[in-house]
Amino acid sequence: MAAIQLTERQKEIILIVKENGPITGENVAQHLNLSRAALRADLTILVMAGLIDAKPRVGYFYVGDNSRTIISEKVMEMKVKDCKSRPIVEREEASVYDTIVKMFISDVGTLFIVSQGGILQGVVSRKDLLKVTLGQGDLQSMPVNVIMTRMPNIITTTLDESIYEATKKIIEHQIDGLPVVRPCEAEGPNFGLPEVIGRFTKTNITRIFLELLEGD
Amino acid sequence: MAAIQLTERQKEIILIVKENGPITGENVAQHLNLSRAALRADLTILVMAGLIDAKPRVGYFYVGDNSRTIISEKVMEMKVKDCKSRPIVEREEASVYDTIVKMFISDVGTLFIVSQGGILQGVVSRKDLLKVTLGQGDLQSMPVNVIMTRMPNIITTTLDESIYEATKKIIEHQIDGLPVVRPCEAEGPNFGLPEVIGRFTKTNITRIFLELLEGD
Numbered sequence: 001m002a003a004i005q006l007t008e009r010q011k012e013i014i015l016i017v018k019e020n021g022p023i024t025g026e027n028v029a030q031h032l033n034l035s036r037a038a039l040r041a042d043l044t045i046l047v048m049a050g051l052i053d054a055k056p057r058v059g060y061f062y063v064g065d066n067s068r069t070i071i072s073e074k075v076m077e078m079k080v081k082d083c084k085s086r087p088i089v090e091r092e093e094a095s096v097y098d099t100i101v102k103m104f105i106s107d108v109g110t111l112f113i114v115s116q117g118g119i120l121q122g123v124v125s126r127k128d129l130l131k132v133t134l135g136q137g138d139l140q141s142m143p144v145n146v147i148m149t150r151m152p153n154i155i156t157t158t159l160d161e162s163i164y165e166a167t168k169k170i171i172e173h174q175i176d177g178l179p180v181v182r183p184c185e186a187e188g189p190n191f192g193l194p195e196v197i198g199r200f201t202k203t204n205i206t207r208i209f210l211e212l213l214e215g216d
Numbered sequence: 217m218a219a220i221q222l223t224e225r226q227k228e229i230i231l232i233v234k235e236n237g238p239i240t241g242e243n244v245a246q247h248l249n250l251s252r253a254a255l256r257a258d259l260t261i262l263v264m265a266g267l268i269d270a271k272p273r274v275g276y277f278y279v280g281d282n283s284r285t286i287i288s289e290k291v292m293e294m295k296v297k298d299c300k301s302r303p304i305v306e307r308e309e310a311s312v313y314d315t316i317v318k319m320f321i322s323d324v325g326t327l328f329i330v331s332q333g334g335i336l337q338g339v340v341s342r343k344d345l346l347k348v349t350l351g352q353g354d355l356q357s358m359p360v361n362v363i364m365t366r367m368p369n370i371i372t373t374t375l376d377e378s379i380y381e382a383t384k385k386i387i388e389h390q391i392d393g394l395p396v397v398r399p400c401e402a403e404g405p406n407f408g409l410p411e412v413i414g415r416f417t418k419t420n421i422t423r424i425f426l427e428l429l430e431g432d
Binding site for chain 1: 257260261264291292313316319320325342343345346347349350355379380383384386387392418419421422423424425426429
């Protein structure tokens with residue numbers, strides 16, 4: 001996709017076609033007190049942009065602004081690896097108490113629980129921790145793996161997944177973020193298991209959105 | 217802004233200009249084994265789109281793809297009222313325990329604490345509640361207004377603020393969302409005070425972003 005800043009005259013033509021279409025180029029020119037020739041380039045641009053269309057022996061008509069809400073190819077091609085954050089992890093043997101402390105220190109909403117070698121075992125959210133603190137258990141002795149959401153019930157993403165697909169997962173599953181994983185390459189028992197290498201969250205998406213609006 | 221889907225030939229022209237620019241139209245045509253006349257429309261479109269530029273007696277040169285990362289006027293004109301969610305509120309006299317229960321039932325990350333008439337008094341997050349549950353206090357008897365973040369230390373938005381400005385506030389202040397307020401119109405002591413009428417969060421932004429990518 002490419003973007004064209006419409007001129008005032010082009011915007012006026014769209015309005016005229018919207019209200020009067022189908023309308024001949026001749027008649028559009030009359031509305032503007034211009035010659036047909038003077039409008040030729042503008043009409044061509046607007047047709048190419050998909051804002052108006054032309055039918056032989058009928059004239060120009062308005063197509064709608066569906067093509068105006070666009071995002072460039074660049075964004076559609078963005079991948080998780082282009083904007084992920086580093087993962088905040090806790091060992092699966094850690095106590096619930098230690099996990100809460102870690103969550104406060106790192107100021108994230110979700111911690112990934114890993115086994116030796118950084119293999120993803122579970123996910124714990126502020127909500128999970130809040131629930132357990134209301135109970136009667138001893139937070140110092142209770143291991144976090146008792147309360148975490150476990151694999152395979154965790155939605156993950158990968159470095160090469162598109163931002164679009166990852167965002168869809170977040171909305172569809174109503175979660176705040178996804179662990180970014182890759183198959184562990186170390187030989188041994190962990191080989192091929194999901195190693196946590198990042199996180200992709202609504203905060204990352206909000207930043208991308210802001211950069212888009214700022215034209216970065 | 218308007219969007220134009222580039223043709224394969226137009227993409228090829230961009231590449232040629234990028235690698236060989238400044239380059240005359242004649243030379244671009246040679247690269248493609250086409251006549252100069254056959255390229256005239258494409259070159260015009262690419263210049264109008266700001267992807268290449270032309271200097272007299274020099275030729276065409278590549279401008280860069282900064283203009284390609286765009287968002288339509290429609291999104292820039294979107295306001296908080298177009299995509300806010302309903303607010304989840306709790307009375308300021310409620311106990312911490314009741315507030316936690318409300319947070320679980322409504323499944324939100326932030327509750328707005330209000331006085332009689334829905335006037336914003338404070339904000340409580342999961343993080344605030346998690347912190348207090350670790351302490352020694354009695355959650356049933358402790359009022360939530362003891363632990364909430366109070367006005368005027370709350371960042372708010374309004375129905376008519378642009379999505380862009382509201383998103384900037386969320387990123388700059390590192391928060392998950394904003395209460396949407398308007399001056400209370402009821403006569404009496406509340407007149408003019410901030411009445412809570414919605415919330416605008418990273419979830420709303422994530423939804424807008426997804427809709428953009430899907431071209432809705």
